[in-house]
Amino acid sequence: MLCLIILNDYVTSLVPKDGPLLGNMYKEIEDFLKEEAKNPIPFFSTTVLLAxxxxxxxFRGIILNGMLKNKIHPIKAILFSSFLFGITHMNPWQFLGGILIGSFIGFIYFITSSIIDCILLHVFNNAFAIFTMFFFMKNEETLSKQKNFNFWLILIISFTIIMGCVFLFKKRRKK
Structure with a gap:
């Protein structure tokens, strides 16, 4: 999951954060998060537990499970539920992240049929995002100069994710 979070961060960093439309939207989201972060306990509990x-x-327990039970092809069902998951976040950065993370969690649901596993992965993703957000807010000047993603790191992370998915898929086939 950590590899996917890093890959997700890279993919979403490709969406522009400036310009007349996206620049204003990004600034509003950033201001909203900074304001919410002033009350860390409700912000954390809502983002990391309730959401x-x-x-x-x-998205996994009702939508994806329902589609799978109705014999919709797993890839179509996972992508559709992930698309809906991304749309509900209502901004381009979380839309892409929602599709990517949602597809992975959907795949995990397809393999394990465990909503608890999906919730725990989602909790981990959101907790990691919150902790890094607090870290970046405190070290913004230093880190803005170092935000260079290494091609080889992304390649290794992508390979790790693919191999992990292949392993899980083979494990499911044995059952």
Whole structure:
């Protein structure tokens, strides 16, 4: 999951953060998050506990599970539920992240049929995002100069994710 979070961060960093439309939207989201971060306990509990439970029950437990039970091809079902998951986040950065992370968690649901696994992965993703957000807010000047993604790191991470998915898929086939 950590590899996917890093890959997700790279992919979403490709979406522009400036310009008349996206620049204003990004600034509003950034201001909103900074304001919410002033009350860390409600912000953390909503983002790291409540949202993952509600979102996973809806998108994996109801939508994806329902599509799989109705014999819709797993790839179509996973991508559709991930697309809906991304759309509900209502901004281009989380839309891409929602599709990427949602597809991975959907795949995990398809392999394990465990909503608890999906909730725990989502909790980990959101907790990691919150902790890095607090870290970046405190070290913004230093880190803005170092935000260079290494091609080889992304390649290795992508390979690790693919191999992990292949391993899980083979494990499911044995059952």
């Amino acid at each position: 993952p439970i509600c979102e996973e029950v809806l």
